[in-house]
Amino acid sequence: MCDQTFLVNVFGSCDKCFKQRALRPVFKKSQQLSYCSTCAEIGKLERERPKLPDVELHQVAERVEALGQFVMKTRRTLKGHGNKVLCMDWCKDKRRIVSSSQDGKVIVWDSFTTNKEHAVTMPCTWVMACAYAPSGCAIACGGLDNKCSVYPLTFDKNENMAAKKKSVAMHTNYLSACSFTNSDMQILTASGDGTCALWDVESGQLLQSFHGHGADVLCLDLAPSETGNTFVSGGCDKKAMVWDMRSGQCVQAFETHESDINSVRYYPSGDAFASGSDDATCRLYDLRADREVAIYSKESIIFGASSVDFSLSGRLLFAGYNDYTINVWDVLKGARVSILFGHENRVSTLRVSPDGTAFCSGSWDHTLRVWA
Amino acid sequence: FRVSEDGEGRPRAGVRGRGQREALHLGALLVRHGYLYPLRDPRSLALRPDETPYRFQTPYFWASTVWPASELDYAIYLAKRSIQRRGALLDHEKEHYDQLQWKISHAWDLVVTQAREQLRAMKQRRRGDRLVITCQEQAYWLVNRPPPGVPNVLEQGPERGSCAASRLQTVSTARRGACHSPYLKFSSQRGPHDPILSGCLPSNPWVTDDDTYWAVNAPTAATPTRLRVERWGFSFQELLEDPVGRAHFMDFLEKEFSAENLSFWEACEQLRYGGQAQVPALVDAVYQQFLAPGAARWVNIDSRTMERTLAGLCRPHRYVLDDAQLHIYMLMKKDSYPRFLKSDMYKGLLTEATVPVETKRRVFPFMRKPRHCSPSPALPTAGPGGGGED
Numbered sequence: 001m002c003d004q005t006f007l008v009n010v011f012g013s014c015d016k017c018f019k020q021r022a023l024r025p026v027f028k029k030s031q032q033l034s035y036c037s038t039c040a041e042i043g044k045l046e047r048e049r050p051k052l053p054d055v056e057l058h059q060v061a062e063r064v065e066a067l068g069q070f071v072m073k074t075r076r077t078l079k080g081h082g083n084k085v086l087c088m089d090w091c092k093d094k095r096r097i098v099s100s101s102q103d104g105k106v107i108v109w110d111s112f113t114t115n116k117e118h119a120v121t122m123p124c125t126w127v128m129a130c131a132y133a134p135s136g137c138a139i140a141c142g143g144l145d146n147k148c149s150v151y152p153l154t155f156d157k158n159e160n161m162a163a164k165k166k167s168v169a170m171h172t173n174y175l176s177a178c179s180f181t182n183s184d185m186q187i188l189t190a191s192g193d194g195t196c197a198l199w200d201v202e203s204g205q206l207l208q209s210f211h212g213h214g215a216d217v218l219c220l221d222l223a224p225s226e227t228g229n230t231f232v233s234g235g236c237d238k239k240a241m242v243w244d245m246r247s248g249q250c251v252q253a254f255e256t257h258e259s260d261i262n263s264v265r266y267y268p269s270g271d272a273f274a275s276g277s278d279d280a281t282c283r284l285y286d287l288r289a290d291r292e293v294a295i296y297s298k299e300s301i302i303f304g305a306s307s308v309d310f311s312l313s314g315r316l317l318f319a320g321y322n323d324y325t326i327n328v329w330d331v332l333k334g335a336r337v338s339i340l341f342g343h344e345n346r347v348s349t350l351r352v353s354p355d356g357t358a359f360c361s362g363s364w365d366h367t368l369r370v371w372a
Numbered sequence: 373f374r375v376s377e378d379g380e381g382r383p384r385a386g387v388r389g390r391g392q393r394e395a396l397h398l399g400a401l402l403v404r405h406g407y408l409y410p411l412r413d414p415r416s417l418a419l420r421p422d423e424t425p426y427r428f429q430t431p432y433f434w435a436s437t438v439w440p441a442s443e444l445d446y447a448i449y450l451a452k453r454s455i456q457r458r459g460a461l462l463d464h465e466k467e468h469y470d471q472l473q474w475k476i477s478h479a480w481d482l483v484v485t486q487a488r489e490q491l492r493a494m495k496q497r498r499r500g501d502r503l504v505i506t507c508q509e510q511a512y513w514l515v516n517r518p519p520p521g522v523p524n525v526l527e528q529g530p531e532r533g534s535c536a537a538s539r540l541q542t543v544s545t546a547r548r549g550a551c552h553s554p555y556l557k558f559s560s561q562r563g564p565h566d567p568i569l570s571g572c573l574p575s576n577p578w579v580t581d582d583d584t585y586w587a588v589n590a591p592t593a594a595t596p597t598r599l600r601v602e603r604w605g606f607s608f609q610e611l612l613e614d615p616v617g618r619a620h621f622m623d624f625l626e627k628e629f630s631a632e633n634l635s636f637w638e639a640c641e642q643l644r645y646g647g648q649a650q651v652p653a654l655v656d657a658v659y660q661q662f663l664a665p666g667a668a669r670w671v672n673i674d675s676r677t678m679e680r681t682l683a684g685l686c687r688p689h690r691y692v693l694d695d696a697q698l699h700i701y702m703l704m705k706k707d708s709y710p711r712f713l714k715s716d717m718y719k720g721l722l723t724e725a726t727v728p729v730e731t732k733r734r735v736f737p738f739m740r741k742p743r744h745c746s747p748s749p750a751l752p753t754a755g756p757g758g759g760g761e762d
Contacts, residue, residue, distance in 0.1 A: 136749025313562035372578035
């Protein structure tokens with residue numbers, strides 16, 4: 001983190017790999033060189049990487065205390081969607097959520113009271129992505145319309161929410177995931193056209209696009225790092241890729257899954273991320289070591305994992321599966337802590353609340369459940 | 373095949389119940405997907421945990437073959453059933469049958485001929501085999517043409533593209549050993565702050581319906597809790613992300629006459645995450661206030677970074693202040709932040725911090741506490757509206 005230098009708009013031949021790229025100044029022993037962003041990041045990783053032998057995470061974690069008896073129950077069931085729930089997101093106020101479904105309906109709930117506060121019908125079906133703005137004043141959603149639209153939330157009875165809709169992102173295939181960055185003004189999207197893109201909400205301008213996946217991109221997550229410059233995406237090409245938001249370059253790639261990666265989520269410290277895939281496993285990838293460090297799988301789990309998220313401390317990994325269950329994994333020891341039943345169809349989406357008091361799961365059985 | 377397996381493979385004390393539930397669940401899914409079927413004339417594919425016999429479905433009919441079940445095949449099947457039962461089909465089957473008769477009227481002779489042929493061929497088989505083949509076929513069609521009210525297990529969602537050759541040259545670096553102790557350290561440090569792991573005081577709102585926890589931990593609470601103040605000591609990022617923590621840190625910096633550093637950092641964040649249209653104006657404002665020679669709140673950046681930043685200002689973009697912002701961030705992180713943690717101010721905050729009292733478990737659970745509504749953040753308030761500000 002210490003000596004990271006930033007992008008200056010200079011193009012030329014990189015001093016390390018000699019490719020024609022956008023260059024940044026890098027200082028080595030008080031000599032200034034120009035590296036492309038990829039070489040700069042690799043150099044940073046190589047310096048930071050500790051020279052230790054390969055020991056598995058669960059071996060090191062043997063000395064950690066085991067978790068006690070684990071009891072989590074459904075505390076709220078949100079009924080109101082007329083069809084499969086595909087995506088949900090929490091508001092920063094820790095109780096409101098937005099959810100979207102196959103029939104085009106997007107609903108904002110106060111999940112604590114289970115009241116519906118807003119509802120809007122999209123002009124397309126299969127709304128696979130939705131996100132709550134950090135301010136709590138708007139939501140974004142999209143799906144088979146290939147677009148991401150932002151709806152400001154209004155309580156004015158005379159105003160139709162759909163009237164103020166802003167079309168922000170345009171892709172050439174379905175929208176699979178979207179997320180606001182640190183403010184309401186920028187949105188990051190992932191699409192079935194194999195690309196991710198960063199957009200300015202106000203003007204709809206494309207700020208940066210990210211090419212590199214060999215197939216549909218299904219998920220993304222922004223890094224919780226101090227400098228907030230990277231994000232990870234997962235796709236049908238079985239790859240998880242970490243991107244530099246400013247230059248659009250792929251900084252790291254991980255390819256150990258055996259099937260589509262449905263969900264990626266950063267570990268709370270930002271040093272690692274977990275992924276859930278159709279190959280029925282979840283995996284943990286360490287960014288500094290640049291490799292997979294744990295696999296969460298069981299012989300009795302044969303259905304794909306659709307959605308993963310960490311608890312606040314990063315000790316637990318919640319994963320929703322296509323066999324209607326949610327498995328809770330001990331991240332350090334690699335063992336399953338609990339299995340949660342309740343949904344009557346695939347679990348399609350799962351997010352832990354911003355303060356870690358509960359998590360919400362959405363399913364193809366038309367309901368959402370809050371567990372605590 | 374009987375339902376008696378233990379899903380875990382090894383029964384363990386206290387876990388047997390859960391293992392059995394998992395086994396039943398997995399078994400039920402296998403039946404629903406048609407890999408197992410109940411032997412005695414099934415109307416629905418469900419797993420009954422009794423002595424009902426089940427059989428493995430023949431691979432020809434497995435859903436994994438992804439062989440599309442055509443309308444023609446279904447028509448032939450329904451025709452066979454209709455002949456066998458002298459027209460007594462189930463309601464939804466009758467509906468489908470009529471529809472198909474209309475849709476493939478041009479090939480209906482073929483359908484009827486095929487149906488009769490297959491029934492004739494069946495008569496030549498042993499009674500036992502006939503029963504099995506009928507059940508197999510019935511199970512297959514229950515999966516591929518589910519009756520009304522039964523969800524279609526074969527539905528996969530929108531079609532996904534297949535994997536083309538990778539366009540990106542993967543960075544091949546020697547992957548070295550991983551250092552795992554950061555995970556252990558992080559998780560053990562944060563464990564007591566994780567409500568799902570360690571509970572939270574006074575109580576978890578979702579469990580007790582009491583939202584005091586949220587009131588006590590509101591973003592702008594006047595007296596932060598002890599756990600919250602402790603978190604400010606975990607990392608500089610935690611301190612800045614908490615509005616109350618950031619405000620106290622600003623007070624501290626003011627005492628040290630370096631508050632312009634934090635203000636500069638905040639202005640840079642606004643630039644990075646703000647609207648594209650505001651970029652030139654914001655860059656100019658930041659320059660005037662923090663970077664221009666003789667500026668009112670001049671920030672102390674090293675000459676190299678300052679040179680580069682000023683050079684970049686002639687073509688302002690949202691990342692033009694990144695170098696300077698990082699420099700100031702590191703300055704605060706390495707210098708002011710550790711001093712803040714050692715300061716009397718912080719120590720005072722720790723001692724003054726509250727520790728909420730645990731809510732006693734409700735003795736009479738039916739006297740449920742009313743769940744309070746809270747004002748939506750989308751409601752217009754007196755202060756500045758949404759967008760832009762973190």
